[in-house]
Amino acid sequence: MEGPAAKYYVARYRWQMQEVAKRLPRSLIHSLILAQLLSSTIAPGALADEVDAETVAEHLAGAIRFPTISPADPGDFDGQPFIDLAAYLRETYPLVHQRLDVEVVADYSLLYTWRGSRPERDAALFMSHLDVVPVEAGTEELWQHPPFSGAIEEGHVWGRGALDIKCGVITWLEAAEALLAEGFVPERTVYLAFGHDEELGGTEGAASIAKTLEDRGARIALLFDEGGSIADDNSLLPGVPVAMVFVAEKAYLTLRLTAHGRGGHSSIPPRHTSIGKLASAIHRIEENPMPPRLTDTMRAMLEASAPHQSFLRRFAFNNLWLTKGTILRSLLKDDLQRVMVQTSTAATVIHGGVKDNVVPESAEAMVNFRLLPGDTPEGVIEHVRSAIDDPDIDIESLGWSPAPPPAAIDGPAFEVIRESVNAVVPDAVILPALLPGATDTRHYTRIAEDVYRFVPVRVGSSLMESFHGRDERIGVAHLGEAVEMAKGMVRRSASLAQAP
Numbered sequence: 496m497e498g499p500a501a502k503y504y505v506a507r508y509r510w511q512m513q514e515v516a517k518r519l520p521r522s523l524i525h526s527l528i529l530a531q532l533l534s535s536t537i538a539p540g541a542l543a544d545e546v547d548a549e550t551v552a553e554h555l556a557g558a559i560r561f562p563t564i565s566p567a568d569p570g571d572f573d574g575q576p577f578i579d580l581a582a583y584l585r586e587t588y589p590l591v592h593q594r595l596d597v598e599v600v601a602d603y604s605l606l607y608t609w610r611g612s613r614p615e616r617d618a619a620l621f622m623s624h625l626d627v628v629p630v631e632a633g634t635e636e637l638w639q640h641p642p643f644s645g646a647i648e649e650g651h652v653w654g655r656g657a658l659d660i661k662c663g664v665i666t667w668l669e670a671a672e673a674l675l676a677e678g679f680v681p682e683r684t685v686y687l688a689f690g691h692d693e694e695l696g697g698t699e700g701a702a703s704i705a706k707t708l709e710d711r712g713a714r715i716a717l718l719f720d721e722g723g724s725i726a727d728d729n730s731l732l733p734g735v736p737v738a739m740v741f742v743a744e745k746a747y748l749t750l751r752l753t754a755h756g757r758g759g760h761s762s763i764p765p766r767h768t769s770i771g772k773l774a775s776a777i778h779r780i781e782e783n784p785m786p787p788r789l790t791d792t793m794r795a796m797l798e799a800s801a802p803h804q805s806f807l808r809r810f811a812f813n814n815l816w817l818t819k820g821t822i823l824r825s826l827l828k829d830d831l832q833r834v835m836v837q838t839s840t841a842a843t844v845i846h847g848g849v850k851d852n853v854v855p856e857s858a859e860a861m862v863n864f865r866l867l868p869g870d871t872p873e874g875v876i877e878h879v880r881s882a883i884d885d886p887d888i889d890i891e892s893l894g895w896s897p898a899p900p901p902a903a904i905d906g907p908a909f910e911v912i913r914e915s916v917n918a919v920v921p922d923a924v925i926l927p928a929l930l931p932g933a934t935d936t937r938h939y940t941r942i943a944e945d946v947y948r949f950v951p952v953r954v955g956s957s958l959m960e961s962f963h964g965r966d967e968r969i970g971v972a973h974l975g976e977a978v979e980m981a982k983g984m985v986r987r988s989a990s991l992a993q994a995p
């Protein structure tokens with residue numbers, strides 16, 4: 496629905512799709528050094544500085560200067576910057592590192608435990624990640640400020656990770672440091688969980704942290720991860736600050752189609768070769784996508800925006816029983832909006848043939864689907880089978896990753912976000928939304944009830960262009976309010992009475 500967030504995820508998942516989620520090399524020595532660094536105590540009496548935007552910007556700039564890269568080739572992984580970044584965080588946030596339990600998980604990921612006075616309550620967890628995507632080779636010189644310079648210029652903090660998502664790491668740590676300085680004591684336990692391989696799928700970091708917590712019997716009532724942010728130029732409500740909170744995401748399914756046919760010399764070919772049959776099959780799938788529909792999340796998003804819309808749109812969004820057909824047709828016209836109301840279909844890989852004068856006996860393709868909540872892999876396979884309607888095409892599932900169930904939007908957790916944002920940005924409209932991609936919050940599915948993908952930073956669409964791209968940067972002016980909102984989210988989450 497909204498351009499910036501969609502772009503953000505298109506960029507992000509294009510990258511992730513290219514990566515092989517292999518295990519990164521581990522280093523026992525690194526792990527020991529990190530544990531040593533983090534366990535050493537600091538001199539008592541050190542107190543957090545007053546939080547203001549410039550200070551936060553300095554802290555963020557410092558974090559950007561460590562090239563904590565998740566490389567395309569796992570063999571290129573360098574753990575040293577992660578160790579240096581952890582040491583930097585310890586120096587920068589002394590109270591956090593003095594008062595919270597800090598653990599190194601999977602060698603480079605960080606788990607902070609802020610014990611609550613009511614530990615019997617389910618915990619709150621704030622997720623982020625320490626790694627960044629590489630800078631495309633040959634483009635370093637094209638950046639206005641070098642990608643790991645952490646330059647603070649022209650009102651922005653520049654560098655890889657400014658948006659994705661060292662701003663999140665810094666915001667949560669600033670909030671915790673400030674709350675500690677104010678003497679705040681959480682009731683429920685609060686975790687800060689920063690993985691080191693999110694850009695490769697989080698199979699080491701997030702997965703290991705979730706496993707560590709699960710083994711301890713921890714239950715997470717509220718989980719906040721990256722995803723939505725606050726924008727003033729959301730196309731659904733232009734000119735109004737809109738906080739997009741992704742409460743649901745799509746599931747992931749890849750099918751392999753294999754076409755069979757008579758092979759042989761190309762001078763006496765069959766009427767339809769295996770390649771021709773495969774091409775027809777892909778064409779039929781594209782022409783017959785899964786039926787569109789308004790999910791509960793999409794309905795909630797339209798209805799939540801209704802009071803702020805013009806008269807006609809308000810009427811349409813308040814009467815979806817009457818207008819849903821028209822709205823669906825309009826959304827289907829746009830690639831970015833279509834994925835919000837339909838299971839998407841993307842042919843991504845094709846193989847077949849070895850030589851120009853040989854008809855191959857088989858050809859195969861991979862088709863990736865992102866499923867709307869409620870659609871099932873069995874349903875998609877059945878749909879594809881009937882759309883192709885060709886017994887010479889085999890259909891086989893190559894991988895299925897379910898999405899966490901949609902988070903509640905009428906409960907106290909969503910209110911935590913609403914109250915915390917509106918306390919700082921009173922005119923912001925908080926909209927629940929469906930994320931068209933997948934996140935590594937799925938590693939937490941077994942221990943977390945509700946997952947909210949939202950970081951309280953203000954980022955306009957012009958900056959989103961730099962997401963995973965050139966000149967990544969974030970505005971200094973809004974970093975102070977980001978920390979204020981983050982403090983509100985931590986404080987309210989930690990004090991929320993246990994849900995029945």
Ligand SMILES: [Zn+2]
Nearest residue numbers: 659660693721
């Ligand atoms: Zn990220």
